[in-house]
Amino acid sequence: MAETTTAQKSVKFIIERQDAPDKPSYTEEFEIPYRPNMNVIGALMEIQRNPKKSDGSSTAPVCWESNCLEEVCGACSMVINGKPRQACSALIDQLQQPIRLQPMRTFPVVRDLVINRERMFNALKKVKAWIPIDGTYDLGPGPRMAETKRQWAYELSKCMTCGVCLESCPNVNDRNSFIGPAAISQVRLFNAHPTGEMNQEERLDALMTDGGIEGCGNSQNCVRSCPKGIPLTTSIAAINKDTTKHMFKKWLGI
């Protein structure tokens, strides 16, 4: 058809907003022009450029966090149409409209879609998710890692601490001190490392304190939600085995 003007396609958004951590939340609707291959971040940038609600009235631009734009940093995690995921890899063409954006409320909301994921960093510190190699002299090269082990350990190293597994977990909430799936999988990663293995008991001990691994209730939402496909429930079960063995060894004094 020889039409020179076509109806402008648009994308509808319903965004849950909050002005400050202690302020009540409210929703606002937006309608922005469609562009091919658009993602949710692109749509949020459009709202930032022209912060008008769908009824035409002005509002403050929506706040969000993003960084890498290729689903490796985890900064733009939010709840999109009910599921926690990264906004950068959420393509408009694949989403049902109106698109609902909410902050991941498992974490304290800073403003709009911006959340504070500090508890995940604290969890990594609690389980000592690193390999201590510093010494007063050259410790020399560490033991080598078997290639077969490296292959599955690499999958665990893809964790970007995005918080999606904690958001999907029914046992991560304000009545429960559960550390969450991500840190447990990191314990498995660092305990698998030939040098990290030398401190494995410290990490297991950390998971056997309040809010540790026993908080897992096996709902297995984490493994279904993880954007990097990390076998979180396998990690949890493997560390269940290690902590159980560690517990009996400590009781028996061996």
Added chain:
Amino acid sequence: MNDRNSYFPRKLHSLLGVIPLGLFIVEHMLTNFSAYEGGPEGFKDSVAFLNGLPLVFFLELFGIWLPLLFHGVYGLYVAYQSNLNTGRFQYGRNWAFTMQRITGVVTFIFVVWHLYQTRYQVMVGNVTHEELGGVMHDVANSPFYLVLYIIGVIAATFHFSNGMWAFLVSWGITIGPRAQRISSYIWMGVFVICSVMFLMSLFAFRGDEFKEAASAALAWANLV
């Protein structure tokens, strides 16, 4: 170590669910099934066998009462600590997680009520062990009680079967996804078998042959 440590009570809760409570529910199922297989005499014999066990008071105290109390009360706390998010995540395992908590609470209430109707009445002397078949005859013939018993029994067997699945994960026995999947098939099979056996026993108690003992139990049953 931390002063307030939830690891050991949670681990104990998990262990007690299997030993002795898991073993007990299987024993209870087999005892009940003797009512289906052997009628009033078979059921009486099974009850007499259990009461004839040596140190039966201590077996009951350490094998049933105390573990049940801890598992039940701590279990209520575990259920309180969980969000139910099947609305957002409608995966099978998440439903099982949710049902584990719901059936846990239902089973707790059911067990307290069931103990009051049977074991407590024996303890205070309203009925004897021999008359329990009659008590169950009255229960199974009341449509209201029967429905509550069916709900309670199915909740208990689900909680046991799915709890066994979770126990194997929580103690690091079934680790990989394949092991956990096969385990879930096995335990769902156990759930069906246990439910059917319990319900067959329950309906066996409806038979007239259990009636004679029923009249003796009738006096207190009106009070319940």
